[in-house]
Amino acid sequence: MNAIELSHINKSFGGFAIRDLCLAVPSGTICGLAGENGAGKSTTIRLLMGALQPDSGRAAVLGVDTSSPEFLSVKEDVGVVLDEAYYPEVLNAAQVGKVMAKTYRRWDADQYRAYLQRFDLPLKKAFKDFSRGMKMKLAIAVAMSHSPKLLVLDEATAGLDPIVRDEVLELFNEFTRQEEHSILISSHILSDLEKLCDYIAFLHQGQLLFCDEKDRLLETYGLFTGTSGQADSLVPEAVIGRESSGYGGVRALVKRSEVPATLVLDRPTVEDVILFLVKGGKRQ
Amino acid sequence: MKALLMKDFYVLWKQMRIFLLIILIFSAIPSSFNNLFAVVYAAMLPYTAGAYDERSKWDQLAAMMPYADRDVVLSKYVLGWLATAAAAVISLLLQGVISLFWQPTSGGYSPVLILLAGCAALGIVAIMLPPLFRFGVEKGRVVMFLFIFLVCGSAGALSSIAIISTSYGGTQLPAWLIPAMAAAALVLNAVSIPLSLRFYRRHSR
Numbered sequence: 001m002n003a004i005e006l007s008h009i010n011k012s013f014g015g016f017a018i019r020d021l022c023l024a025v026p027s028g029t030i031c032g033l034a035g036e037n038g039a040g041k042s043t044t045i046r047l048l049m050g051a052l053q054p055d056s057g058r059a060a061v062l063g064v065d066t067s068s069p070e071f072l073s074v075k076e077d078v079g080v081v082l083d084e085a086y087y088p089e090v091l092n093a094a095q096v097g098k099v100m101a102k103t104y105r106r107w108d109a110d111q112y113r114a115y116l117q118r119f120d121l122p123l124k125k126a127f128k129d130f131s132r133g134m135k136m137k138l139a140i141a142v143a144m145s146h147s148p149k150l151l152v153l154d155e156a157t158a159g160l161d162p163i164v165r166d167e168v169l170e171l172f173n174e175f176t177r178q179e180e181h182s183i184l185i186s187s188h189i190l191s192d193l194e195k196l197c198d199y200i201a202f203l204h205q206g207q208l209l210f211c212d213e214k215d216r217l218l219e220t221y222g223l224f225t226g227t228s229g230q231a232d233s234l235v236p237e238a239v240i241g242r243e244s245s246g247y248g249g250v251r252a253l254v255k256r257s258e259v260p261a262t263l264v265l266d267r268p269t270v271e272d273v274i275l276f277l278v279k280g281g282k283r284q
Numbered sequence: 285m286k287a288l289l290m291k292d293f294y295v296l297w298k299q300m301r302i303f304l305l306i307i308l309i310f311s312a313i314p315s316s317f318n319n320l321f322a323v324v325y326a327a328m329l330p331y332t333a334g335a336y337d338e339r340s341k342w343d344q345l346a347a348m349m350p351y352a353d354r355d356v357v358l359s360k361y362v363l364g365w366l367a368t369a370a371a372a373v374i375s376l377l378l379q380g381v382i383s384l385f386w387q388p389t390s391g392g393y394s395p396v397l398i399l400l401a402g403c404a405a406l407g408i409v410a411i412m413l414p415p416l417f418r419f420g421v422e423k424g425r426v427v428m429f430l431f432i433f434l435v436c437g438s439a440g441a442l443s444s445i446a447i448i449s450t451s452y453g454g455t456q457l458p459a460w461l462i463p464a465m466a467a468a469a470l471v472l473n474a475v476s477i478p479l480s481l482r483f484y485r486r487h488s489r
Contacts, residue, residue: 051347072350080348086341088295095294102287103349152348 001063003027003150003182004048009057011047018043018206021057025199028179030172031211032193033186034274035203041186042083044203045154048184049080062150076104079143081156085135089128093121093138104146115141119164132159140168144175151175153185157192165189169196190271202274209277214270221273222265224252234259241276253277288351288359289366291342292333308374321436323401326371327408330360335421357417357481361473364409372402396462403465408434410472418483 004025011018018040025031035041046052048059050066059066064074087096093116101107116123119137121130130138136159143151151172157165169192175181187193193200194214201211210217221240224231231242231250238258245251253268253276268276310322337343346356375398411434415427 046347049348051344072352075348075350078348080345082345082348084341086345088291088336088340088342090336091291091294099287099291099294102290103351 001027002060003029003062004031004184005058005060006044006048007058007060009044009047009054009059011043011052011054013043016040016043016206018047018054021047021206021208023201023208023211025182025184027182028176029198030176030183030185030196031199031201032197032214032270033184033201033203034188034190034193034270035186036278037188039203040206041203042154043206045080045082045152045184045186049075049078049152076106076146077149079146079148079151081136081139081143081151081153083155083158085127085139087127087135087138089126091127092124093127093141094123096127096138096142100142100146106147108145108147112141112145115144133161133164136160137164137168140171144171149180149182151181151183151185153183153187155187156185157187157189165192172196190269190274194270200270202277204278217273218267218270220256221253221268221276222256222259222263223268223272224250224254224259224263224265226250241279243276243279285355285359285362288346288355289363292330292359292363295336296329296333308378320397320401322375323368323371323398324405324408326367327364327405327412329367330364330409331412331416331421333363334360334416338421353485354481357413357484358477360413360416361409361477361480364413365406368402368405368409371405372398375401399462400465403462403469406469407465407472410469410476414476414479414483417480417487420487 002024004023006021006023009018009021016038021040021044023031023044033041033044043052047054048061048066050059050071053067061071062074062077064070091099097109097112100112101109116138119134119141121134121138121141127135127138136156140156143153153172157168160168172183172185173196176183183196185193185196197214199211200214200217202209212220224234225245226249228248228250231239231252234252234254235258238254240253240255242250242252253272254265256265259265308322343356376395379398380395412427419427
């Protein structure tokens with residue numbers, strides 16, 4: 001079963017549109033949603049949580065159509081962290097816990113307290129006095145404390161220092177050790193996605209450019225480093241994007257299947273693949 | 285819905301406790317306008333809670349949680365009803381106790397007028413909430429002025445009734461007035477709730 005299934009979703013806002021978005025996240029996997037600012041990542045998350053109605057297409061989460069009345073009970077199984085933690089600023093962590101205890105039937109107050117301790121969050125300090133990192137940690141604690149089967153994380157690691165970010169990523173990894181647990185995470189920090197995800201989806205100007213297994217993606221492409229002349233000798237179909245690396249050198253992202261097997265290629269990072277794809281697309 | 289009411293209570297309690305204290309003191313001062321203003325003012329609390337929701341962008345988070353649209357909308361009405369009932373009961377008790385010691389020449393203790401003020405407050409809740417869900421608080425500033433006019437106008441009108449009924453020959457209020465106002469408040473709320481729900485769904489999606 002797919003934890004998330006978006007099929008031919010279209011949504012127009014005048015100046016911006018999500019076009020023919022198809023995305024499937026299999027149960028038990030972590031899918032990273034990458035894209036530039038304004039590419040449509042947050043809109044995609046709002047569409048899949050039923051907070052926005054698509055103009056056309058179908059969205060389903062944990063096997064239930066998001067437009068159906070049954071979807072409300074499915075939200076019990078979904079922990080969401082948005083790009084900001086939108087709790088009323090005068091509330092403190094203890095009060096947020098009490099409100100959430102009345103919101104989620106499976107709210108686990110002990111687990112919530114354990115997360116607050118783990119993240120070193122004060123119980124009685126007003127939310128407005130939290131740093132951005134503390135706010136995000138509170139949102140993560142809430143999302144993890146009602147036994148969700150799916151985590152939907154919109155820039156959840158933004159604003160966290162590297163040590164906490166690493167701890168949070170480990171937490172998400174622990175979460176997916178249970179077979180039926182899945183995560184959709186959007187982030188600008190592509191190294192986080194590379195570290196965490198099984199699948200990488202890339203949104204560009206409201207369209208999904210690709211959604212593939214991370215390992216297959218990194219095996220499909222190779223990073224060529226050489227002279228301009230060597231790069232020019234490659235067949236045009238092989239070169240996804242190229243850039244000058246100084247002193248007449250060239251770096252290029254190439255399709256391994258289109259270049260001679262003897263050509264020495266480095267393994268690209270997810271960031272390399274995405275940057276070259278976007279730059280290559282712009283040049284075309 | 286309990287969660288939403290609890291959240292509004294925490295928000296309003298923190299922000300409004302000083303103001304609520306002033307309102308309570310007002311209701312203890314024997315003057316018809318002051319006494320009735322406390323009850324009618326209670327109708328403002330759902331709007332204030334809506335303003336805090338908008339400021340923190342709570343609605344974006346709420347849309348991700350298992351809250352039905354109906355509960356989001358209804359919670360603001362229930363907040364208004366509970367606040368009105370609480371203000372009326374506190375006013376009745378405070379003024380009842382004060383009237384044991386002091387009877388002013390005009391504008392004294394009048395449970396009937398407090399009931400009328402309660403009905404007016406419920407009517408104001410019903411009138412104010414659909415624009416809140418349609419336009420939001422920021423765009424609804426014009427509605428806010430209407431609201432202030434309604435609150436002050438209602439309190440002023442009711443205090444005039446109080447002065448007439450107690451000071452100038454003990455004019456009795458017509459027997460139909462309270463049932464009529466209660467019925468009007470009921471009808472207004474019955475019409476207002478589905479309208480707010482419709483506006484909320486259109487506004488949020």
